[in-house]
Amino acid sequence: GEDVEQSLFLSVREGDSSVINCTYTDSSSTYLYWYKQEPGAGLQLLTYIFSNMDMKQDQRLTVLLNKKDKHLSLRIADTQTGDSAIYFCAEVMGTSYGKLTFGQGTILTVHP
């Protein structure tokens, strides 16, 4: 079955790195995504990684994928107060075009 889990809360100080973790159960996942939701806004795609990759870096964002452990993480370097938001990981299987399975979301709070 499909199940994606995330820790619910993360609190960091401005300037520190944030690491948001996600585990999934479906080994046939093809793409894994990270979305960000700010208050009153929609889901904004931050980055995604193909399942045959181990790592993807995009400016302050680093995604690590451990397929053996079915573990995905998002590292935000030099976290800013503007990074405070809800972060969702999501997976999709190759046969389920656009049918994403989301985690519950991690609320990131960045303190000055």
Add this chain to the structure above:
Amino acid sequence: EAGVTQFPSHSVIEKGQTVTLRCDPISGHDNLYWYRRVMGKEIKFLLHFVKESKQDESGMPNNRFLAERTGGTYSTLKVQPAELEDSGVYFCASSQIGGFGANVLTFGAGSRLTVL
């Protein structure tokens, strides 16, 4: 480029009433999706349109929910009659047609439904 637009942003209705949510996808996007987040839980897939056709409606909870996409443009999601457990945020997303690579969905801001 205009994003995905949803209306209303918030609707408060009483149990048993009817509500219709509207989604205008990005122009040219043939894929249109409905998702919802109930009670702070995970966001769940409801259904997927390709143009005006329902490609996958496996996530629709029951027959009180009716989704349409007239002419392959905007879509509506009607809940009739609404129940308390239907409260949540309904998200619409769209993407371009394509069979390979990551299917990048652009989401709207959501329509919050409160059923009293």
